Amino acid sequence: MAITLQRAGFTDFRVFEKAGDIGGVWRENTYPGAACDVPSPLYSYSYAPNRTWPRRYSEQPDILEYLRRTATKFGVLDRVRLNTEVTGAEFDTDSRRWRVETADGETFEADVLIPAVGQLSRPAVPDIPGADSFAGEMFHSAEWNHDVDLTGKRVAVIGTGASAIQFVPKIQPLAGKLTVFQRTAPYVIPKTDRNYTRWHHRVYRALPVTQLAGRVGTWGIGELLTMALTSVQPLGKLVRALFRWNLERGVPDPGLRKKLVPDYPIGCKRLLFSNDWYPALAQSNVEVETGAIEEITAEGVRTASGVHEADVIIYGTGFKATEFLAPMKIRGVGGRELATEWAGGAHAYLGISVPDFPNMFLVYGPNTNLGGNSIIFMMERQCRYIMQLLRRGSCVDVRRDVAERFDAEVQHRLAHSVWSGCSSWYREPNGRISTNWPGLVWEYHRRTAKVDFGAYREVA
Incomplete structure (x- = not known):
């Protein structure tokens, strides 16, 4: 957003950043194996291609360096006030x-x-009885304690989401015993990763269209994957076949394979990508525990089968994705609190505008997350849309009737998507899906290309 403002000639703006550096999730998540599950040519800004990505699915240090370099190139770092936490507005x-x-x-x-605080900024730690009594080290994957040496240790990992499938294969060779506590099995399909060579970099520099072609191709595959999760669910059968192949090649033990087969429709929870998750679980020092966790004791984690002793507990339990903008307290017209407006679940017109909150425009707001493509594409469209509103130079909020019609449409479509078939971080406790966009990113591109100013009202 800052770069969009800068490029458009706006000069009177400030970015407040809670942390001591820029980078968001790529600054915070430093766990072993942290990487993006969207290929880097697509998971990057359209106006700032990187010809020297080290691999197709880049890892955390390289993405963070790209963000820093891009911010420096476009001259927005001086606009950022670090170590400044916004508590309310x-x-x-x-x-x-x-x-x-x-x-x-x-x-x-x-x-x-x-x-523009995102959906994956606040770690979610489950409220498990007895957690305070644990005698060993305990931390969340997003707050990785690099001072803890896992070599030879008994390690308990709680959770099997996107972070766990990356760090578990990295720590498995170090741990003496690794117990993975799985509440629900994820669908994990192969990751078409590879190192980029100097030859790739030379070609991308000499013929930028080659990298652009890869970006467009990846975008198209992402659209097909989105269709498999939303409007053309029979395509999901192809994705399920990839999952079965990945599982069977990685886990020879039929008993373990049975534990790792999900009991919900494919795509209902986040689809994951890995080539080493299943082989790691098949190693002799790894145990997959599917029994419900009853409590944490001083010695470890108790399930119905007894206490699983551990020296270290690592939470791979994700983020509070549906608690948009928390813990900030935002008040709009007449002192109306955003928490009240969103009591039944967060909502915003096009994921950007909320009734009675004039000239507040969200980036990566409600119902703009994706199940199969790059969120960078969505955010660029949001910035373009917001820029049109800013150029108007007025003080506006979205009409409530417009916002309610939009929300009813989105929720109706989501109710018929694969995401409605199970509980996940996509959904509120009441079942409402407040995170995901119900269609293709091309549709979002089309609907945000030009602001319908009739959908807005001038605030007197």
Whole structure:
């Protein structure tokens, strides 16, 4: 968003960053094996291609370096105020401005408020009885403790999501005993990864169209995958065949394979990509425990089969994805709290605008997450859309009737998608799917290409 503003000639803006550096999830997640599950030519800004990605699915250090380099290239780092946590913001109807508050007691005024905090910024740690009594080391994968040496240790991993399938294969050779506690098995399909050679880099520099072709091709495959999860679910049979092949080649033991077959429709939870997850689970020092966790004791993790002793417990339990903008307290027209507006689940027109919250525009807001493509594509479209609103130079919010019709459409479509078939981090406790976009990214591109100013009202 900052780069979009800068390129459009806007100069009076400030970015507040809670941490001591930029980078978001790629700054925070430093666990072993941290990488993106979208190929790098697509998981990058369209206006800032990187000709020297080290591999097709780049790892955390390389993505973070790309973000830093891009921010420097476009001259926005000086606009970022680090170590500044925004705790709340309130719209003043008289001045038609936002009053932004920070954790250190400072206040700032702004004509426009753009929350861009993402959906995967706050680790989710399950409330397990007895956790405080554990005698060993315990941490979440997003807060990896690199001071803990896992060599020869008894390690318990709670959770089998996108982070766990990356770090478990990396720590398995180190651990003396590794127990993976699985509540529900994920679908894991092969990852078409490879190293990029100097030859690739030379070709990408000399003929940029070759990298662009790869980007477009990956985007198209992502659209097909999205169709398999939403409107053309029979395509999911092909994805399931890939899962079965990946499982059977990686796990020779039929008993273990049975534990690793999900009991829900493919795609209902996040589809995962890995070539070494199943082989890691098949190793002699690994045990997959599917019994429900009853409590954590000083010695380890208790299930119905007894206490599984551990020296280290690692949570691979994901993030509080549906708690948009928390813990910030945002108040709109008349002091209306965003938490009240979103009491039944977060919602926003095109994932960007909320009724009674004028000139507040979200990046990566509700119902803009994807099951099969690059979120960078979505965010670029959101920035383009917001820029049209800013150029208008007025103070507007989306009409409530427009926002409600849009939300009803989105929820109706999501109710008929594969994501409605099980509980996952995509859904609120009440069953509402507040994270995912129900269609193709091409549809989102089309619907955000030009602002319908009739959908908005001027705030008096």
